[in-house]
Amino acid sequence: MGQSFFNVRPATQADLASLVELRAYLLDGTDASYSSRTPEDAARWRAAYRTWLISRLSESDCVQIFAAEDKESGRVLGCATAIIDQRAPAPGCLNGLSGWVQSVVVEPQWRGRGIARQLMQHLLRWFANRGVGCVVLQSTATAGTLYETLGFAVSNERLLLRQEAWA
Known part of the structure; x- marks a missing residue:
């Protein structure tokens, strides 16, 4: 099945509920350090x-x-999110x-059909059109191959995380 069954477009306010539910695949019930641990955590994020x-x-x-x-x-x-930082x-x-790059996520039943690749290509064009030459992302092992085919390379730098309980 080719790209012809979907469009990639800027998200709108009408997409709010869908965007939250898609991000839940990344933030609820996973073993990632940033995952919610309780229903209260999930409700807060x-x-x-x-x-x-x-x-x-x-x-x-x-x-x-x-x-x-x-x-x-x-x-x-x-969906996929692009953020530009001034450093x-x-x-x-x-x-x-x-x-x-944050929250690149596809509904499980639609994975493996080129959706994440198209989302990433749109993000990379958006960055390039704004003069952003260095793009960083954090990936799961499963998605790593996709990002490598798009030109990302594993860094030899360590990602360290500090989270305050109140943040």
């Missing part, structure tokens, strides 16, 4: 994410969220613009 989405979908020049939509039903099948210039990033 969902409320905070909904608020974040509402503000970013309408007024942010440094955040773009793409949705993959089934052409026939209009149902959102997947200090470095040899591989002289303008200081650094891209971060």
Whole structure:
């Protein structure tokens, strides 16, 4: 099955519920350090994410969220988020613009059909059109092959995480 059954488009306010539910595949019930551990954790991140989405979908020049939509039903099948950070210039990033990819997720029954690849290609074009030459993402082992085929390489740097209980 080819790309013809879905479109990739910027997400809208009408997609809020779908975006939250898609992100839940990443944040609820996994063994990742950032996963919610209790139903209360899940409710808190969902409320905070909904608020974040509402503000970013309408007024942010440094955040773009793409949705993959089934052409026939209009149902959102997947999504991906691009965030531009302004950092200090470095040899591989002289303008200081650094891209971060988050929440690339596809409904389980639609995986393996090119949706994540198309979402990523849209994100990478969006970054390139804004002068972002360095893009970073955190991946699961399963998705790593996709990202490598798109030009990402495993870094020899360690990712360290510090989370405050109240944050």
